[in-house]
Amino acid sequence: MPELPEVETVRAGLVPSMQGHVITRAEVNRPDLRWPFPDDMAQRLTGATVTALRRRSKYILADLSTGETLIIHLGMSGRMTVSGDPLGQFHHDHPAPAKHDHVVFHMGNGARVTFNDPRRFGAMDLAKTDALNDHWLIKPIGPEPLGNGFNEAYLVKAFAAKNTPVKTALLDQRLIAGLGNIYVCEVLFRAHIDPTRKAKDLSKKQIASLVPIVRDVLNKAIAAGGSSLKDYRQADGELGYFQKAFQAYDRAGHPCQTPECTGSIARIVQSGRSTFYCPKCQR
C-alpha cells in the first residue's frame, strides 16, 4: 500500500478536483471493499460538498458539508485517479467503469475521481465529523510521525516494554501512524539498527536517533511524490520518484551504500513480511 507518503501524495493530488466541489453523483459499483459500505453510502454522498481533504495516518479524510466525513483507506493496491474534464463540458458523460473501478465520484466541476482496487483490501466508511476520532478504524492509531506527539520521550516509553522486534514495533499502527514495510526498512537502514533487535533492548540513543530519521525519510518521500511500486501511481497518474532513493528495500544482494561498509543487503522474513537490511552495519 501506499504508505503515509503515497497517501499524502494522493490526497494533495485530489485537492484541486475535490476540495470545495460538490459530489453530483456517487457511483458505487459493489457493496463492499474489505468491509461492507454503509448501504446508503451513495445517497449520503450525493449533493455533499467536500469542504476539506485531510489525512490521518494512511487514511484520506474527506469532510463533507453534511457534517459527515468520508474515510478512505487504499489498502495495498488501491488507487485514486482523476479523469474527466475540469471545465464541466461533459457532465452527462457516463463511461463504463473499468475493471476494479469500485467507486467513482462525479464532481460538479466535471472531474471524475475513481477508486480502483484490484485486491480490495481498501476500505470506505462514513462517520460524523465531530466523532471521527471515536471511529473504530481511527481511534487505535498512534501519533502522526510528522507531528509534535512523536518525539524521543514518546518513543522511549512506547518501546520500553516491547518484546517484539523493532521492525515489527515500527510497523504497529497503534505505536506510530503511517509507516509501512518500505519506509521501516529504509529508516532502520539509515539508523544502522538491526531490525531483529527487540524494541525494548535498543539504547536510548538509538531510539532517539529514530525520531529525526523517520521524519526525514517521510518528508523526502513526500517531496518526491512517493515511491510508486509496481503499478501504484499518484492521483495525476505520474510515477513517484522516491524509489530511486531506496537504499535497502528490494535491494537484496546489492552492496550496502553505507560509507566504508563492505556488506550487502540481505532479505529475511519477519512475521511474514520481507525485511531488507545490511547485517554488517545494522546493529
Place this chain on the structure above:
DNA sequence: CAGGGTTCCTGGATGC
C-alpha cells in the same frame, strides 16, 4: 495482554 501466524483478494513475475 502480548506476540505471531493466518487470512482476505487479484495480478504480476518467475520457473518449468
Place this chain on the structure above:
DNA sequence: TGCATCCAGGAACCCT
C-alpha cells in the same frame, strides 16, 4: 504459450 507457484505496499482476526 500455458500452467503452477510464489510474492506483494495492510492490518484485522484468531490462536497460543
